[in-house]
Amino acid sequence: MFETLSALAEPNRLRIVELLRAGPQPVGEISERLRLRQPQVSKHLQLLKEVGLVGVEPVAQQRVYQLRPEPFRKLHAWVEAYRGLWEARFDDLDVVIEDLKRKEKENARHDRRKK
Amino acid sequence: MFETLSALAEPNRLRIVELLRAGPQPVGEISERLRLRQPQVSKHLQLLKEVGLVGVEPVAQQRVYQLRPEPFRKLHAWVEAYRGLWEARFDDLDVVIEDLKRKEKENARHDRRKK
DNA sequence: AAAGAATATTCACGTCAAGGAATATTCTTC
């Protein structure tokens, strides 16, 4: 989950992933379309592969890379956990603040007693 | 979108965000629960704030931080764009490979003619 | 097996960002 995020947290890698959304592509094509030098593309793809974001399939001398679904499923699930944030529920802040102020006053009372 | 990703692509920052899912918290509490030194927590929160992932509300000397919905909505939307990956559709790879091989053969034919 | 195409790997270098320690700010209370 965290590995997925940091893999995506790099401009060119993100571009590659977004390009691959259009379909599987060999390294050369990615390199051309994104105007990146081949070695860097290979490196990024290597990283993406290690994290499971992409898979490879050799075709002659080329290697066709494609997105793999798992990481995206997990990412989706992770974000879903925050659904409560933008649905229904108002800002909790006011409530919490009131709570904090209440506790504060209580402590104040206690302190006074102690003394 | 990319800023959001790179903000989350840091272990402690991710932990902070996940902790804040439980509700708004002042810096000190975050610092305690995650066993991180206060200055680093402040720094991370600063970053998260700049990217819009969190908001602050001062309460006396404390600053209560809370998650903001926007970035999560966008993240969700982004991932949704990859929905096709894990739904319906089989691996495209075979198709693409067949395609590549076909083109290859065509080129081979052309080459032969040219020569 | 030699040549060429497509891709991978290595090495050196520069940058950027996280952590630690010390200090500055802000706000409350007495």
Next chain:
DNA sequence: GAAGAATATTCCTTGACGTGAATATTCTTT
């Protein structure tokens, strides 16, 4: 207004990472 609590900021050092250039691998074709 001085002291203390909660948080922010600065400065420094170090490690990780992306890039570029050169080279190595892999695979096909003749």
